[in-house]
Amino acid sequence: SQTIHQWPATLVQPVGSPLSLECTVEGTSNPNLYWYRQAAGRGLQLLFYSVGIGQISSEVPQNLSASRPQDRQFILSSKKLLLSDSGFYLCAWSPLRAGLAYEQYFGPGTRLTVT
Amino acid sequence: AQSVTQLDSQVPVFEEAPVELRCNYSSSVSVYLFWYVQYPNQGLQLLLKYLSGSTLVKGINGFEAEFNKSQTSFHLRKPSVHISDTAEYFCAVSVASGSRLTFGEGTQLTVNP
Numbered sequence: 001s002q003t004i005h006q007w008p009a010t011l012v013q014p015v016g017s018p019l020s021l022e023c024t025v026e027g028t029s030n031p032n033l034y035w036y037r038q039a040a041g042r043g044l045q046l047l048f049y050s051v052g053i054g055q056i057s058s059e060v061p062q063n064l065s066a067s068r069p070q071d072r073q074f075i076l077s078s079k080k081l082l083l084s085d086s087g088f089y090l091c092a093w094s095p096l097r098a099g100l101a102y103e104q105y106f107g108p109g110t111r112l113t114v115t
Numbered sequence: 116a117q118s119v120t121q122l123d124s125q126v127p128v129f130e131e132a133p134v135e136l137r138c139n140y141s142s143s144v145s146v147y148l149f150w151y152v153q154y155p156n157q158g159l160q161l162l163l164k165y166l167s168g169s170t171l172v173k174g175i176n177g178f179e180a181e182f183n184k185s186q187t188s189f190h191l192r193k194p195s196v197h198i199s200d201t202a203e204y205f206c207a208v209s210v211a212s213g214s215r216l217t218f219g220e221g222t223q224l225t226v227n228p
Contacts, residue, residue: 106158
């Protein structure tokens with residue numbers, strides 16, 4: 001069966017510091033990968049998605065970036081965090097063979113607080 | 116582009132009462148529809164999905180949803196809720212031609228004793 005991991009689970013960072021969140025998927029190959037953010041009391045905002053190694057699509061212009069150095073690894077980064085970057089970050093995957101329109105499976109999330 | 120509207124941001128109910136969480140979508144082409152549940156400080160878990168076939172879809176935890184094409188709706192129902200059903204519920208839609216999922220804003224279901 002497939003599993004998705006995210007770390008760290010929680011993170012408190014000062015404004016202006018760098019960020020690196022990691023997501024890995026096990027038990028599948030060539031997944032589509034996604035990064036979402038949930039601000040407090042808000043819905044899901046799609047930040048990035050990837051259909052393959054090195055292929056990243058950005059949905060929202062911001063000070064965040066994403067990379068996919070390996071097939072099942074997806075990294076979210078920032079060089080300098082802003083207060084507005086606080087939120088709950090969720091990684092998700094979907095089977096490549098199914099296309100982008102099918103269901104996604106979510107990781108446990110990372111709670112980021114920027115102080 | 117497709118869109119989805121969850122008509123209620125909060126739904127309070129008593130334990131063992133029935134519940135319906137409403138979801139309407141907008142699309143001019145065939146759609147796929149999904150319901151997810153999110154417990155506090157956790158990721159989203161897929162409850163059920165409609166891709167094709169029977170319009171009544173049964174999911175986990177006793178939930179079901181009915182696809183109504185004429186009313187462009189996909190409401191989620193449960194005949195008797197438990198305290199443990201307290202969570203945020205998200206409806207999502209995509210079009211069959213290959214777009215990404217679009218999520219609604221969520222409905223907070225609170226089950227009171």
